[in-house]
Amino acid sequence: MGIYEDNLKGVILALLSSGFIGASFIIKKKGLRRAAAAYGVRAGVGGYYYLLEPLWWFGMITMIVGEAANFIAYAFAPAVLVTPLGALSIIVSAILAHFILKEKLHHLGILGCVMCIAGSVIVVIHAPPEHPITSVLEIWSMATQPAFLVYVGSVIVWVFILVFHFSPRCGHTNVLVFTGICSLMGSLSVMSVKALGTSLKLTFEGKNQLIYPETWFFVLVVATCVITQMNYLNKALDTFNTTVVSPIYYVMFTTLTILASVIMFKDWDGQSGGAIVSEICGFIVVLSGTILLHVTKDFERSPSFRVSNSSPSSPTLSVRLCSGNGEFKFTEDAVSPSEAICLRRQELY
Amino acid sequence: MGIYEDNLKGVILALLSSGFIGASFIIKKKGLRRAAAAYGVRAGVGGYYYLLEPLWWFGMITMIVGEAANFIAYAFAPAVLVTPLGALSIIVSAILAHFILKEKLHHLGILGCVMCIAGSVIVVIHAPPEHPITSVLEIWSMATQPAFLVYVGSVIVWVFILVFHFSPRCGHTNVLVFTGICSLMGSLSVMSVKALGTSLKLTFEGKNQLIYPETWFFVLVVATCVITQMNYLNKALDTFNTTVVSPIYYVMFTTLTILASVIMFKDWDGQSGGAIVSEICGFIVVLSGTILLHVTKDFERSPSFRVSNSSPSSPTLSVRLCSGNGEFKFTEDAVSPSEAICLRRQELY
Numbered sequence: 001m002g003i004y005e006d007n008l009k010g011v012i013l014a015l016l017s018s019g020f021i022g023a024s025f026i027i028k029k030k031g032l033r034r035a036a037a038a039y040g041v042r043a044g045v046g047g048y049y050y051l052l053e054p055l056w057w058f059g060m061i062t063m064i065v066g067e068a069a070n071f072i073a074y075a076f077a078p079a080v081l082v083t084p085l086g087a088l089s090i091i092v093s094a095i096l097a098h099f100i101l102k103e104k105l106h107h108l109g110i111l112g113c114v115m116c117i118a119g120s121v122i123v124v125i126h127a128p129p130e131h132p133i134t135s136v137l138e139i140w141s142m143a144t145q146p147a148f149l150v151y152v153g154s155v156i157v158w159v160f161i162l163v164f165h166f167s168p169r170c171g172h173t174n175v176l177v178f179t180g181i182c183s184l185m186g187s188l189s190v191m192s193v194k195a196l197g198t199s200l201k202l203t204f205e206g207k208n209q210l211i212y213p214e215t216w217f218f219v220l221v222v223a224t225c226v227i228t229q230m231n232y233l234n235k236a237l238d239t240f241n242t243t244v245v246s247p248i249y250y251v252m253f254t255t256l257t258i259l260a261s262v263i264m265f266k267d268w269d270g271q272s273g274g275a276i277v278s279e280i281c282g283f284i285v286v287l288s289g290t291i292l293l294h295v296t297k298d299f300e301r302s303p304s305f306r307v308s309n310s311s312p313s314s315p316t317l318s319v320r321l322c323s324g325n326g327e328f329k330f331t332e333d334a335v336s337p338s339e340a341i342c343l344r345r346q347e348l349y
Numbered sequence: 350m351g352i353y354e355d356n357l358k359g360v361i362l363a364l365l366s367s368g369f370i371g372a373s374f375i376i377k378k379k380g381l382r383r384a385a386a387a388y389g390v391r392a393g394v395g396g397y398y399y400l401l402e403p404l405w406w407f408g409m410i411t412m413i414v415g416e417a418a419n420f421i422a423y424a425f426a427p428a429v430l431v432t433p434l435g436a437l438s439i440i441v442s443a444i445l446a447h448f449i450l451k452e453k454l455h456h457l458g459i460l461g462c463v464m465c466i467a468g469s470v471i472v473v474i475h476a477p478p479e480h481p482i483t484s485v486l487e488i489w490s491m492a493t494q495p496a497f498l499v500y501v502g503s504v505i506v507w508v509f510i511l512v513f514h515f516s517p518r519c520g521h522t523n524v525l526v527f528t529g530i531c532s533l534m535g536s537l538s539v540m541s542v543k544a545l546g547t548s549l550k551l552t553f554e555g556k557n558q559l560i561y562p563e564t565w566f567f568v569l570v571v572a573t574c575v576i577t578q579m580n581y582l583n584k585a586l587d588t589f590n591t592t593v594v595s596p597i598y599y600v601m602f603t604t605l606t607i608l609a610s611v612i613m614f615k616d617w618d619g620q621s622g623g624a625i626v627s628e629i630c631g632f633i634v635v636l637s638g639t640i641l642l643h644v645t646k647d648f649e650r651s652p653s654f655r656v657s658n659s660s661p662s663s664p665t666l667s668v669r670l671c672s673g674n675g676e677f678k679f680t681e682d683a684v685s686p687s688e689a690i691c692l693r694r695q696e697l698y
Contacts, residue, residue, distance in 0.1 A: 115637050119630075122627055285634050288464050291460060292641070295456075
């Protein structure tokens, strides 16, 4: 128990990342509002004037910095530590929205924030140390161990079943189909992103990993998973309300990522039963806090946003990949920042 | 880390206690309903026919067993462990009310239950071992150590300020005055109850503690604190809505009790920083879960109960002491079981 040195770097990077990403949504929203006021055309109805607004670009840069920090965090600390801390960006955004955008935070939303923080502290305290890795070949051997191959195999089988059997039948009536595909692929994205991040970290330290085909294989996996995930997340959000999709996706994605990390990186080997149980409880608390924030955000959302958000399948909705942390940002101007945060949307189109 | 043997006994007793107390409210409520159906007079409007209803008496016995288990739990495990586990009775009651009384539990209430459980697990895992105590004189020396005397002194000063300065001025406008008095006295109640429980445990083990005047002094303290607490809790509930009083009282009472226990029994001596922080976070999570359960219980409370509960200062409201665990039960027929549980009310009048 206690925080290990490399984990500390990872935690600081993850916290910085959450701070930057959380703030970026507020800054961009403020930029969009300013652009709408100056030019009279909203991004949601096809305006691109926000591209002339420096504040919007400042928000954009803030987010890229945040995503970069998140990417690097995965190279230093286990995914069981970095992934749950991503929830803190929701808090940063909710609090900033309260003070800067004057979007009133519901009392239960505050309780959700407190829970996310308490849960994160518990996760951080009990997180296992990152195993020292000296070459991408080590990660390769972890990725090809029988247990993880079984996991990957199950994920692929499930994704195929969901895509070819359930998607045509009940993809548009059952929210679990599209979000399930995203979450399953997302867990593989994060694992390959972590492999890639570690390879790059080693390369920067002087141990060139780009000479190994394994590194390039991981690049391929990142690209494939991320495109699939992007595609189906877009479908999920085109079909269902964001308020329904967000918490389900967040819970499934984070849970599967942690499961994958525990299998692949053996994060829990050598940890006491108490520490593992504490981590799981801390994780459940973070999830509960996130769900609470999401659910209560509807309690006070202003009607003006609600109206302009009533057409989820509007042609302006689009999804773009922003960074390799296995999550996606896509854009729809007319959402509240806390809603935007949950899936890390962004105005990139 | 891990659970110590005496703590395990304490945890089992505390869990049994929560189970019995949680169930007792449902059983008694069922008894009251049956009595109302059979005799046509509700307890809330002055009927005493429920005393003829065996089910009500069975509920009564269930609660006494639960309170006894809670009392004994304090003799085995530290208050920082037993007190937060009391929140689980709320869960038991909420779940049983859902299934037996068909009082629908709100989705966020389920989330509150999950949080209470996760928080309790964290608290249990990190709770310190109970210091072995061989005589009431040892407890006496703990109670008379300078740090704890400072705490007791501050409590008494604050209680006097609240009773004589704030009560007449804003006792009926500020909910913190009466609940503050209850919580401050409550923390002393629990400490003296724990002293008394340990003395009785030692006496039953063959080391008679009743020969020491210190034991009788603790009896006196229990009685004084409990009467004061009872009096002001009744005032608080006569003046303010239960939904406002309950979570505030629960948070303040539990926090002060843990503070008192940490000072008097030095629960945190020899614990790692990580364990202490985990305990605090676990405790915050339990509190948050309890608040969530309380707040959301209003979201679906049936109007029929609401109406009959609209007169909080009705003459049938009375408070009676049930056990020495520093909490009180008092009675008002026309409340939902989850509401009744929060302050462990009971139909004793």
